[in-house]
Amino acid sequence: MLQREKTKQFMVGDLPFGGNNKVYIQSMTNTFTKDIDATVAQIKILTDAGCDIVRVAVLDMEDAKSLSKIIAQIKIPLVADIHFNYELALEAINQGVDKIRLNPGNLPKREQVEAVVKACKAKHIPIRIGVNSGSLPGRALPTPELMVATAEYHVEILESMDFHDIAISLKATDMNLMIETYRLAAKKFPYPLHLGVTEAGTAFSGAIKSAMGIGILLHEGIGNTIRVSLTDDPRVEIQAAKEILKNLDLRDKVPNLISCPTCGRIQYDMIDIAKRIETYLLQVNKTINVAIMGCAVNGPGEAKHADIGVAGGKGEALLFRKGKVIKKIKEADVYDELIKEIDNYDDSIVEQAI
Numbered sequence: 027m028l029q030r031e032k033t034k035q036f037m038v039g040d041l042p043f044g045g046n047n048k049v050y051i052q053s054m055t056n057t058f059t060k061d062i063d064a065t066v067a068q069i070k071i072l073t074d075a076g077c078d079i080v081r082v083a084v085l086d087m088e089d090a091k092s093l094s095k096i097i098a099q100i101k102i103p104l105v106a107d108i109h110f111n112y113e114l115a116l117e118a119i120n121q122g123v124d125k126i127r128l129n130p131g132n133l134p135k136r137e138q139v140e141a142v143v144k145a146c147k148a149k150h151i152p153i154r155i156g157v158n159s160g161s162l163p164g165r166a167l168p169t170p171e172l173m174v175a176t177a178e179y180h181v182e183i184l185e186s187m188d189f190h191d192i193a194i195s196l197k198a199t200d201m202n203l204m205i206e207t208y209r210l211a212a213k214k215f216p217y218p219l220h221l222g223v224t225e226a227g228t229a230f231s232g233a234i235k236s237a238m239g240i241g242i243l244l245h246e247g248i249g250n251t252i253r254v255s256l257t258d259d260p261r262v263e264i265q266a267a268k269e270i271l272k273n274l275d276l277r278d279k280v281p282n283l284i285s286c287p288t289c290g291r292i293q294y295d296m297i298d299i300a301k302r303i304e305t306y307l308l309q310v311n312k313t314i315n316v317a318i319m320g321c322a323v324n325g326p327g328e329a330k331h332a333d334i335g336v337a338g339g340k341g342e343a344l345l346f347r348k349g350k351v352i353k354k355i356k357e358a359d360v361y362d363e364l365i366k367e368i369d370n371y372d373d374s375i376v377e378q379a380i
């Protein structure tokens with residue numbers, strides 16, 4: 027297990043947050059928040075995919091007044107994302123949100139910040155301060171020092187009101203800038219950090235960029251929540267986030283697909299099967315290694331730590347469980363047989379693969 031940075035801890039809804047607690051996956055809806063049905067439907071999809079905390083944009087009072095109806099229908103903590111308007115923040119708090127994202131320094135009057143802080147204190151609601159590389163004061167060129175100083179400005183306002191349930195994000199579009207900024211922030215602040223490469227791009231390049239930026243920091247023990255921002259179906263964000271956490275041993279109950287790159291020994295159309303199985307595994311919440319290998323020469327050997335797997339033969343495949351071949355199956359049946367094995371697999375039984 028990776029050593030986590032010590033940070034302040036508090037609750038976000040019913041989730042213990044910060045310090046050595048679980049690293050949570052966050053996402054944000056892209057529906058109009060006032061469209062309650064659509065927002066709830068999207069949050070349910072995200073929840074089923076593995077999202078732990080969800081953020082919604084609150085643009086006006088109608089959005090703010092929709093929040094309790096949304097909260098009543100969902101199972102994960104809700105964060106209200108608010109800019110420049112303390113009345114929206116007060117209404118969101120009143121509606122029962124679990125966290126607000128608001129930069130106190132962007133509110134025009136100190137009394138307004140005081141009113142929000144008082145309301146948050148009364149309900150034990152934390153505040154996330156969010157600094158983005160593209161929206162620094164004066165449109166200044168982003169540097170780690172400037173981004174951290176901008177966060178510090180907001181943090182000090184809250185601290186001056188004896189408010190310390192603070193989370194901070196310092197997202198940048200540039201991965202190296204993002205890494206250096208969070209490293210600096212981890213040294214500077216005792217608060218939990220929400221990690222993300224902002225506007226990372228589409229599923230392929232964005233997931234790689236995010237996995238590197240977020241992954242490097244998590245490996246150093248930095249980061250308490252993560253968001254993979256992708257221009258794609260929000261479910262893909264969750265899938266990518268789960269992959270990052272799983273590969274760092276920061277999340278269990280996520281399947282792992284092992285598949286060979288194929289070579290001249292390949293005996294069947296395994297690329298198609300591997301892709302279909304990967305899609306199927308998205309809704310499986312088990313700690314399971316599934317191997318799909320191109321040939322029987324090296325397949326079972328290479329995938330001997332898999333819980334379930336296949337290795338191709340001519341028009342057929344060998345099905346193996348925990349490293350042992352259990353039967354031969356026809357190529358046409360490989361997908362269905364694997365699904366059956368995955369469904370029947372009980373990950374609570376610890377058995378050593380051979």
Ligand code: SF4
Nearest residue numbers: 286288289292320321
């Ligand atoms: S499992 Fe077989 S087909 Fe796949 S890479 Fe290894 S040797 Fe090649």
